[in-house]
Amino acid sequence: MIHHMPSFEKLVFELARLxxxxxxxxxxxxxxxxxxxxDYTEALSEAVRQLPEKVRQCPQCFTYTENLDLCHYCSxxxxxxxxxxxxxxxxxxxxxxxxxxxxxxxxxLHGAISPLDGVEPEDLTIEPLLKRIRMGLNDEAPAIKEVxxxxxxxxxxDTTVLYLxxxxxxxxxxxxxxxxxxxxxxxxxxxxNRTLGRALENRISL
Amino acid sequence: MIHHMPSFEKLVFELARLxxxxxxxxxxxxxxxxxxxxDYTEALSEAVRQLPEKVRQCPQCFTYTENLDLCHYCSxxxxxxxxxxxxxxxxxxxxxxxxxxxxxxxxxLHGAISPLDGVEPEDLTIEPLLKRIRMGLNDEAPAIKEVxxxxxxxxxxDTTVLYLxxxxxxxxxxxxxxxxxxxxxxxxxxxxNRTLGRALENRISL
Numbered sequence: 308m309i310h311h312m313p314s315f316e317k318l319v320f321e322l323a324r325l326x327x328x329x330x331x332x333x334x335x336x337x338x339x340x341x342x343x344x345x346d347y348t349e350a351l352s353e354a355v356r357q358l359p360e361k362v363r364q365c366p367q368c369f370t371y372t373e374n375l376d377l378c379h380y381c382s383x384x385x386x387x388x389x390x391x392x393x394x395x396x397x398x399x400x401x402x403x404x405x406x407x408x409x410x411x412x413x414x415x416l417h418g419a420i421s422p423l424d425g426v427e428p429e430d431l432t433i434e435p436l437l438k439r440i441r442m443g444l445n446d447e448a449p450a451i452k453e454v455x456x457x458x459x460x461x462x463x464x465d466t467t468v469l470y471l472x473x474x475x476x477x478x479x480x481x482x483x484x485x486x487x488x489x490x491x492x493x494x495x496x497x498x499x500n501r502t503l504g505r506a507l508e509n510r511i512s513l
Numbered sequence: 514m515i516h517h518m519p520s521f522e523k524l525v526f527e528l529a530r531l532x533x534x535x536x537x538x539x540x541x542x543x544x545x546x547x548x549x550x551x552d553y554t555e556a557l558s559e560a561v562r563q564l565p566e567k568v569r570q571c572p573q574c575f576t577y578t579e580n581l582d583l584c585h586y587c588s589x590x591x592x593x594x595x596x597x598x599x600x601x602x603x604x605x606x607x608x609x610x611x612x613x614x615x616x617x618x619x620x621x622l623h624g625a626i627s628p629l630d631g632v633e634p635e636d637l638t639i640e641p642l643l644k645r646i647r648m649g650l651n652d653e654a655p656a657i658k659e660v661x662x663x664x665x666x667x668x669x670x671d672t673t674v675l676y677l678x679x680x681x682x683x684x685x686x687x688x689x690x691x692x693x694x695x696x697x698x699x700x701x702x703x704x705x706n707r708t709l710g711r712a713l714e715n716r717i718s719l
Contacts, residue, residue: 310607311585312577314567318560324553326545327538337564338604339532341577345565347530352562354524355546359554361520362547371518371547379517398544401516 315341367439369415369432370397380404380413387411389452393436393471395419395459403457411455414439419463420470426463428470436471440480453481460487460505521547573645575621575638576603586610586619593617595658599642599677601625601665609663617661620645625669626676632669634676642677646686659687666693666711 310316315337322333340348362371365378372378380386380400390411394400400413416431440451454475458464468484475482488506489498498506516522521543528539546554568577571584578584586592586606596617600606606619622637646657660681664670674690681688694712695704704712 309611310577312568312579314560314563314579315577318564321553321557321560325542327541332533334604335533336531338602340561340564341568347527348561348565351527352558354520354527355554355561356558357520358524358543358547359551362518371516371521373518373520396544398540405515 368413392455419467421463456484574619598661625673627669662690
């Protein structure tokens with residue numbers, strides 16, 4: 308679709324680079340932005356511009372934070388220092404935390420091991436993770452007694468869990484992985500075979 | 514979902530104001546923007562910011578243009594001045610034009626009459642449209658002989674066509690409306706009843 312408007316086409320192009328936004332959606336969004344009052348355009352542009360300026364990675368758990376030092380989760384003195392939950396992405400933390408079932412500390416790997424995509428252990432925050440666990444075990448800081456993996460239930464997640472479990476077992480840390488199975492309220496009819504297989508493997512004796 | 518990051522939440526909020534973008538999608542987009550290199554963030558922010566500065570409405574047909582005077586379509590001397598295609602939104606023009614079936618002039622109403630939504634004829638570009646047709650008929654400029662309505666096939670589009678047809682008929686202009694019916698390649702099994710009804714009503718004798 309040709310619009311004969313370079314600025315408009317530039318915006319369509321930039322929007323279409325976002326995940327899940329095709330050229331048609333990008334065009335629809337651009338027309339909406341064009342029809343919006345100037346204060347919305349200004350607010351959206353400014354919100355995008357300031358994001359990388361304001362957000363950094365927490366030096367301890369590597370989640371995104373706007374705090375100058377430790378993030379919201381690492382700086383909270385009421386959380387349990389002895390349990391560490393390992394996640395792939397910063398967004399996973401708020402999802403797990405809002406379940407209310409975990410009040411320990413977090414560690415963000417920023418991905419998962421995937422040789423096919425060229426993601427090696429060195430590309431993740433594994434080195435600082437091991438340092439963190441070692442520090443906890445040797446120093447005055449409360450020891451990390453348990454590591455819970457909350458990684459995606461795919462090949463990359465599985466590979467990463469296996470890789471880290473091997474290292475952590477040698478260090479005598481208790482490790483576990485969140486359960487994968489039929490969702491609460493889920494109809495067995497609609498659950499895929501792999502999930503159902505996992506739910507059967509991991510059945511809990513009553 | 515609480516992120517404890519005001520700048521991040523601000524961007525999620527602004528993105529979620531776009532049509533078809535819910536809070537979850539907005540969050541996914543914001544995380545993507547956060548992971549993107551700085552030059553993308555800068556390009557996107559700048560593309561949004563400059564849009565309302567660069568784009569204005571064509572003083573003749575009211576489509577969006579970045580030209581200083583008449584738009585790409587109005588300033589083209591090779592287009593047919595005697596046929597005028599009336600559309601609701603600027604985006605409709607590029608769709609119709611890329612069909613290659615129309616080489617006349619356009620006029621953008623910027624909406625359709627909708628008393629329920631408070632859109633009255635005065636809110637649309639009807640006054641300048643009538644002036645444009647009158648000028649064509651009286652002055653030296655080539656007369657507008659035919660007006661084609663390419664409005665949406667909904668209640669608002671129908672109302673607008675009826676309203677304008679009444680006025681234009683009095684002025685002796687030939688008026689027509691694009692055909693609504695079964696799309697080319699469309700399977701009759703999958704066409705909704707209203708479209709099929711319209712296709713039967715407007716059947717073409719062979």
